[in-house]
Amino acid sequence: MIDELKKEIEEVRQSFLNEIAQIQSPDKLAALKERYLSRKKGAVSQFLLRLREFPPREKPAAGQLINQLKATIETELAGREASIGTASGPEAPWSDPSLPASDLPVGRFHLIADIQRQIEDLFLNLGYEIAVGPEVELEDYNFTKLNIPEFHPARDEQDTFFLDGFDDMVLRTHTSPMQVRYMLAHRPPLKIISPGKAFRKDDPDATHSPCFHQVEGLLVDRGINFSHLKGTLELFLRSFFGSGLNLRFRPGYFPFTEPSAEVDISCFMCSPAGTSGAGAASGPNPDCRVCKGSGWLEILGSGMVHPQVLLNCGIDPETYSGFAFGVGIERLAMIKFGVPDLRLLYENDLRLLGQFG
Numbered sequence: 606m607i608d609e610l611k612k613e614i615e616e617v618r619q620s621f622l623n624e625i626a627q628i629q630s631p632d633k634l635a636a637l638k639e640r641y642l643s644r645k646k647g648a649v650s651q652f653l654l655r656l657r658e659f660p661p662r663e664k665p666a667a668g669q670l671i672n673q674l675k676a677t678i679e680t681e682l683a684g685r686e687a688s689i690g691t692a693s694g695p696e697a698p699w700s701d702p703s704l705p706a707s708d709l710p711v712g713r714f715h716l717i718a719d720i721q722r723q724i725e726d727l728f729l730n731l732g733y734e735i736a737v738g739p740e741v742e743l744e745d746y747n748f749t750k751l752n753i754p755e756f757h758p759a760r761d762e763q764d765t766f767f768l769d770g771f772d773d774m775v776l777r778t779h780t781s782p783m784q785v786r787y788m789l790a791h792r793p794p795l796k797i798i799s800p801g802k803a804f805r806k807d808d809p810d811a812t813h814s815p816c817f818h819q820v821e822g823l824l825v826d827r828g829i830n831f832s833h834l835k836g837t838l839e840l841f842l843r844s845f846f847g848s849g850l851n852l853r854f855r856p857g858y859f860p861f862t863e864p865s866a867e868v869d870i871s872c873f874m875c876s877p878a879g880t881s882g883a884g885a886a887s888g889p890n891p892d893c894r895v896c897k898g899s900g901w902l903e904i905l906g907s908g909m910v911h912p913q914v915l916l917n918c919g920i921d922p923e924t925y926s927g928f929a930f931g932v933g934i935e936r937l938a939m940i941k942f943g944v945p946d947l948r949l950l951y952e953n954d955l956r957l958l959g960q961f962g
């Protein structure tokens with residue numbers, strides 16, 4: 606009895622394999638599946654029904670044969686479904702091969718790279734060059750030549766990563782050493798921006814990260830003064846945040862610029878275009894969650910290149926003057942797009958990054 610079953614099963618298996626090899630359409634595949642696997646009339650079910658007739662001794666072996674057949678059929682069907690598509694139920698879409706292909710997900714630049722590129726484009730249009738420098742930097746360029754001598758307290762403010770075994774090198778704490786590199790290698794007039802990573806020994810929190818991104822700007826020529834700096838930053842920040850924006854220059858301190866200024870922008874949330882930030886007639890919104898009610902947002906550091914820095918780089922401060930600025934890309938992203946926690950920018954969750962198209 607079992608031998609007979611074996612023979613029949615083998616025949617069914619063969620004819621199934623012959624049939625499935627011919628099939629090209631999901632519809633036909635569905636019909637085939639129905640014929641072999643349907644609960645009521647499927648070939649496999651028919652065999653199972655017959656199990657009853659077997660003497661108990663032979664039942665397990667017979668059952669095993671049937672199950673093997675079922676497994677073969679299922680595997681073959683699944684493979685074929687994967688290659689030609691699944692069956693058409695009433696709700697299954699019909700396909701029109703003459704239609705354009707559906708969209709594939711397309712990648713895009715990370716928000717940080719995207720902002721960096723926007724800034725690069727803007728300054729390239731103003732005739733600046735892009736200069737990229739090393740992330741592992743000479744202490745001399747990161748500090749000393751920038752007028753930050755050893756034991757100067759400004760070194761403490763920028764908690765520095767030192768490199769074991771390399772006394773004279775650090776992970777650069779800002780992009781400003783690129784000013785030094787460029788001035789040592791080029792004569793004025795010079796106009797550069799320098800984007801890149803910077804590192805400080807900060808514990809990560811909503812507004813700090815041990816690795817972050819900055820864009821440095823430097824312009825040195827004859828007769829450069831503070832209004833050139835103001836005009837440039839105004840153009841840059843207005844094109845980035847919106848044309849109605851107002852700027853506020855607050856006295857600041859950086860050892861490598863004199864005078865130095867911290868630059869604020871009027872809050873785009875509660876001081877809309879055309880009004881003047883905190884000075885607007887209506888005043889800022891005391892409950893504004895972006896500027897916390899002050900009407901202003903601190904955005905970057907800047908100033909006129911310190912004569913000593915020019916000297917350190919072999920440029921005569923009697924003939925030349927310049928301005929410099931440094932802006933944090935994460936900060937720009939957080940302010941412009943309302944990203945509440947800087948760490949979100951590094952988690953690479955596409956649900957977040959996909960929002961900035």
Ligand code: PHE
Nearest residue numbers: 779781859906907929930931
């Ligand atoms: N390097 C400064 C910082 O990281 C920013 C800056 C750059 C200030 C250039 C003035 C001029 O805070």
